[in-house]
Amino acid sequence: MLSMGGRCRVKCGPTRTRTWDLCNVNAMLYRLSHEPLYLYFTSLGVVESRYNGSLFLLIMITAIVLAKNEEKNIERCLKSLKWCDETIVIDDFSSDRTLEIAKKFNATIYQRILENDFSSQRNFGLSRAKGDWVLFVDADEVVESSLKDEISSKILASPFEGFCIKRKDFMWGKELKFGETASLKFVRLARRDAGKWIGIVHEEWKIRGKVGEFDGFIEHYPHQILGEFIKEIDYYSTWHAKSKFDKGERSSLVKILVMPKAKFFQNWIIRGGFRDGTEGFLVSILMSFHSFLAWSKLWLLERKVSRGLRQVPLTHDTCSAF
Numbered sequence: 213m214l215s216m217g218g219r220c221r222v223k224c225g226p227t228r229t230r231t232w233d234l235c236n237v238n239a240m241l242y243r244l245s246h247e248p249l250y251l252y253f254t255s256l257g258v259v260e261s262r263y264n265g266s267l268f269l270l271i272m273i274t275a276i277v278l279a280k281n282e283e284k285n286i287e288r289c290l291k292s293l294k295w296c297d298e299t300i301v302i303d304d305f306s307s308d309r310t311l312e313i314a315k316k317f318n319a320t321i322y323q324r325i326l327e328n329d330f331s332s333q334r335n336f337g338l339s340r341a342k343g344d345w346v347l348f349v350d351a352d353e354v355v356e357s358s359l360k361d362e363i364s365s366k367i368l369a370s371p372f373e374g375f376c377i378k379r380k381d382f383m384w385g386k387e388l389k390f391g392e393t394a395s396l397k398f399v400r401l402a403r404r405d406a407g408k409w410i411g412i413v414h415e416e417w418k419i420r421g422k423v424g425e426f427d428g429f430i431e432h433y434p435h436q437i438l439g440e441f442i443k444e445i446d447y448y449s450t451w452h453a454k455s456k457f458d459k460g461e462r463s464s465l466v467k468i469l470v471m472p473k474a475k476f477f478q479n480w481i482i483r484g485g486f487r488d489g490t491e492g493f494l495v496s497i498l499m500s501f502h503s504f505l506a507w508s509k510l511w512l513l514e515r516k517v518s519r520g521l522r523q524v525p526l527t528h529d530t531c532s533a534f
Contacts (some may be wrong), residue, residue: 271367272297273452274343274404279334280304280326282351283313285433290317292420295364296347302337306423310351328451334417338404348417352377359428363501366426373421374402380530381432382480383491391485392478392499399423400430413451441498449505456510459504463511471507476500 275296279286280303281304293299299319303311304326314321326333338346339354345367349355359377366375377400381393388394399417407419435441456463476496479485485492 230309271345272343273345273347273367274298274341275317275347275349275361276300276302276334276337276341276399277302277349277351278302278326278330279306279310279314279351281306281308281310283309285352286310287313287316288354288433289349289351290319291306292360293317293347293349295360296343298342300332300337300340302332304424329412331411334409334415338408343404345401346404348349349400349430350432354431354433356429356431358490359426359430362426366424367401368438370424371422372424373406374399374417374419374423376423376425377401378426378428378429379432381434383434383495384436386488386491387489388485388492390478390487391483391495393495394483397425401426402438413455438494444499445498445502446505449502450509452490452502453509454515456506457513457517461506461510461516466508468511472500472504475503488497 273296275293275298276291277289277299279301282289283306286301290301294317301311301314301318301319301321303314303321303323305323311321311323323334323335323472324333331478338349346354347363363375376397377396379393381396382486383390385413399419402419402423406421409415409417409419412520435444476499479496479499480493485496488495
């Protein structure tokens with residue numbers, strides 16, 4: 213690892229942390245080699261060098277971004293990841309300027325068909341990453357500077373295999389501090405070999421070992437156009453219906469009537485979405501609509517199966533079937 217190019221985080225003593233070119237670190241270690249020097253490699257590929265009480269930790273971080281037609285968002289996202297040693301963009305054959313923008317940030321680009329399987333796409337990214345730690349960020353997300361600093365310090369000699377990161381959602385120019393999105397947190401940073409992604413709808417990174425949590429946030433800027441929000445709700449509600457069906461859940465008229473109302477009440481009243489004003493109301497209504505579509509599509513799917521008309525495998529193009 214010492215002969216690799218790129219940059220690394222270096223911690224000198226208990227409080228100071230810097231990012232150096234690896235060639236400079238190599239030169240430093242060469243000079244120190246004429247003095248008593250203890251050098252060893254950990255099983256995770258992290259190099260530690262102790263010299264007169266100082267600790268030098270060389271850790272490489274890879275950021276992975278999934279994208280398709282994200283020209284409106286990806287520049288802001290990649291700017292927030294410039295501190296990472298490696299950035300990988302996995303593109304689902306975008307037809308806009310997404311790739312052109314990604315190339316400006318010297319990102320490593322792979323084009324791969326999503327096929328409605330986000331876990332497979334993310335696991336592909338893990339297989340291509342070179343870093344000791346891997347950070348997943350969506351194209352419509354931004355890593356706060358405070359989170360960047362926290363990551364750089366906490367992964368040094370960390371007892372955790374992964375970390376949860378909280379998210380701030382911004383809708384139509386306003387941060388949503390209440391409702392369903394206010395308490396969301398996800399495992400987004402982990403050691404490269406600590407686990408795999410599972411699940412088709414709202415995939416999850418399953419980590420083997422202890423998982424910590426950062427104080428900093430990822431900022432999320434989704435669906436700034438209402439039509440895009442509704443289109444995505446239609447898309448994901450289909451996959452939620454399919455997921456529920458595969459798990460043995462069943463729909464009914466009662467669920468179609470009651471569950472959307474319960475979802476709205478949960479977001480608008482119980483979770484305080486009303487405190488976010490009009491934006492909070494719109495999000496609560498749209499999440500209720502998502503619930504209505506998912507339970508309705510599940511009922512239609514059951515109906516088709518019961519009549520021996522099992523549908524073709526669900527794809528993005530067959531969403532309209534339900």
